[in-house]
Amino acid sequence: MSKNIGVLGCGWLGLPLAKKLIEDGYNVHGTTTSSDKFSALENEGIKPFKVRLSEKEIEGDIQSFLSHLDTVIINVPPKLRGKQTESYVEKIKHLITEIKKSEVAHVIFVGSTAVYGDAEGEVSEESPTQPVTESGKQLVECESLFCNENQFKTTIIRFGGLIGPNRHPVTMLSGRENLTGGNNPINLIHLHDCIHMIATILAQGYWGELFNGVYPHHPKKQIYYFEAAQKRGLPAPAYDEEPDTKGKIVLSKNFMGKGHTFQTAIDS
Known part of the structure; x- marks a missing residue:
């Protein structure tokens, strides 16, 4: 394999990933949606390109x-929260068309455990997908698009909730009341392990x-986020009293089955 890699989306995950790849001896192309960020990428040794995915076309x-x-690492999540209703699938279709015109032989597609939806009990890579959110449904469709391509080989990673520098779910949950699912287990992963x-x-x-x-530690949400709020001096989120439910525990069966381990604990 050549040492030339592209990181599509140099944001919270993509930028430190690109920096790590340069440390490992790769030549790295990186995209941003704003030319204002070019100097920040260039200062890290990343060759910057202004690229924006849209439903109609790829800009740039x-x-x-x-x-x-x-190799291209695709790290551009769907923007489908709230009232946003974009077609992430159309964006990915445009991208695949462009990749097929190139010499790219390998793709890593960064997805999400949202594809498992409201499954209960343990789920692994062998479990069926059953998404309930719009982003989860579109991610499943995009995974299929990549898997059905034979011009390049795609590896899919379904990350759990992301935590790390300046990012923790408790900051959004702090002070909220009447939350549900407090007995469900967490499924998180630290930036360093991504x-x-x-x-x-x-x-x-x-x-x-x-x-x-997903890091292999799954305490109940209400316990984990209570402790996380306390550590940060934030008001703890309040969960409704509910009967015990299984929720889902996402197992990283393939990665760990190959003898690899996770290195950064998700301490609250």
């Missing part, structure tokens, strides 16, 4: 970004595979 010179790349998983896939050549990315 996507082929220059893809030029001479062996990067560790992607770097491992690249180093080992795990192509055409599916990985869940």
